[in-house]
Amino acid sequence: MERTIKILGAGPSGLTASINLARAGYNVEVYEKNKTVGKRFSGCFQILENYTEKEELLDAFNRMNVKINFFCHPSKKIDFYDSKLNLCSLKSKKPYGYFIKRGNEKDTLDYGLAEQAEKSGVKIIYNENINTEKADIIAVGANSAAGIAKEIVFDTDSDDTFKVILDNNIAPKGFTYLFVINKKGTLGTAVLKKKSEINRLTAKSVGKFQKTGKFEMNNQKEVVSYVNFYLPKSAKLNNSLKIGEAAGFQDNLFGIGTRIAVTSGYLAAKSIIENIDYDELWKKHIAGKMKMSMVNRFFYELCGNTGYSLFNKTAKNKDIREFGYKLYKPDCFRNSIFPFIKIAQDIKKKLHKRN
Ligand SMILES: Cc1cc2nc3c(=O)[nH]c(=O)nc-3n(C[C@H](O)[C@H](O)[C@H](O)COP(=O)(O)OP(=O)(O)OC[C@H]3O[C@@H](n4cnc5c(N)ncnc54)[C@H](O)[C@@H]3O)c2cc1C
Structure with missing residues (x-):
């Protein structure tokens, strides 16, 4: 039997890490500060996006050892409105996303993942907190309010x-x-x-x-x-690995971060199991689309209501899944302006900390 891994936080990122580590033979303890999972939400719908990667979301979850034992409703149609309520109805051939529920009810993602973790042998310890220095993995969600x-x-x-x-x-x-x-x-x-x-x-x-x-x-x-987002230089804190929103991993444009959270949990487990540097892994698999989402946000904020109307007009008649994919696919122009946007984000973060 391998050593015991301690994970702080039983959200999608922490639970995905726990499932993968337990499958590899580790003893895993997850410490959750609340008396159940999913206390941050109250049965709300969220969307698991299926547009930032070529790999279909259900295949990606299967590869990361996450089973669909929760409510998961595919969607191929969504209506966007601008400030004057002009309608832009968008469709996709393949689902652009899957609606899930968050919270502590039986059909939520949180409950489903906790059930999978426990079936894999993970010990979830509720109502308990440990010092971050004692945690191998920190998965505590948003730590500041962007x-x-x-x-x-x-x-x-x-x-x-x-x-x-x-x-x-x-x-x-x-x-x-x-x-x-x-x-x-x-x-x-x-x-x-x-x-x-x-x-x-x-x-x-x-x-x-x-x-x-x-x-x-x-x-x-x-x-x-x-909601918190920030692209860190390193997602390690002393000997601990930070995953999900605790690391700042999030979609900067619309805060659609659950797929990234699950992926980062899987990558942290992989780094421990295969002894690969965690920073190397997330920089290869997550950083690219996060950078593009930061550039997208920069333009989104610059444009205002006139820009949003233009966005709706540009997206009209396009396949929303393919349109989304192009928005998050790194390209030369956005890669070249990214460093300036990152400097602006670092300054904003420093000012935010000071206030
Ligand atoms: C209103 C809202 C709507 C959203 N909609 C979407 C959406 O439609 N699609 C999407 O993809 N994303 C969405 N997101 C973002 C998504 O919820 C997050 O990206 C995702 O939940 C991050 O997962 P996580 O595991 O990092 O953190 P969390 O889900 O926040 O889980 C962290 C867990 O750690 C626990 N915890 C915290 N501190 C401690 C501690 N000190 N000790 C022990 N346990 C602790 C918490 O109780 C919680 O259970 C939304 C976010 C919000 C706020």
Whole structure:
């Protein structure tokens, strides 16, 4: 039997690392500060993106030893609106993503991964915290607030709906979304500016979505959460490996980070099992698309509402999965401006720390 590996945090990144290490014969202990997994969320829908990589998401999860034992609903259609509610309806031949649920209910990603981990022999220790110095892997999620998101989960009379509004007046530098599947809805507002006004902005988002088609919102549950992104030089802290959002790994454009979190968990396990440098692994498999997402965000913030309308017009009639793939595929132009954008991000991070 190999040595015991201690992982701090039972989110998608930590649990994926634990499953792979246990399969390789390690004793694995996962320490979760809450009494269940998924406390950061309340049954909301999230999307597992299937557009940043050529490899189909379900094949990638299979390769990383993650089974689909959770709600996972493929989607090939989504409606984007600009600030004037001009509609851009987008489709894809293959699913551009899979809707999943987050939280601690039985069909959530969090619950499903915890079940897989325990079946592989992982010991999950709830309500317990250990010092980061004692952890081999740090997987504690967002550690500072680059952005903030408020979500409302509700029952509704609406048919299945996938809608996004890009409007700086209701989601400054962010976006607002409405997903309905089988009469359950999630309405979220993610902002990078005016974070203290999130309640007012969410109320405005609700009003705006109602203008795209009336729907009921019964049995509402609300959650406010942080989003963090930062491309680090190294994802090691002394002898520990940082994974998922704890390392800053996240999609800078829209905060669609769960696939990256799972991948980083898999890579951290691989680095321990095969004795390969972890920084080398994530730089090869994750850094490229994160860099492109930082460049995409730079242009997204520069453009404002006029730019969002242009974005919608440019995307119109394109296959959304293929359009997304091009947005995240490294190219010469974006590689050449990336270093300047990284310097600006480093300065922002330093100022943020000082305040
Ligand atoms: C509102 C919102 C909507 C989002 N929507 C999407 C989406 O649609 N698609 C997508 O791909 N991504 C989305 N994301 C991002 C996604 O949730 C994250 O990228 C992903 O959850 C990161 O996984 P993780 O394992 O790094 O961290 P987390 O999921 O945050 O898990 C960290 C775990 O560590 C535990 N923990 C924290 N501190 C400690 C400690 N000191 N000791 C022990 N345990 C600790 C926490 O309780 C938690 O269980 C969204 C994020 C938010 C906030």
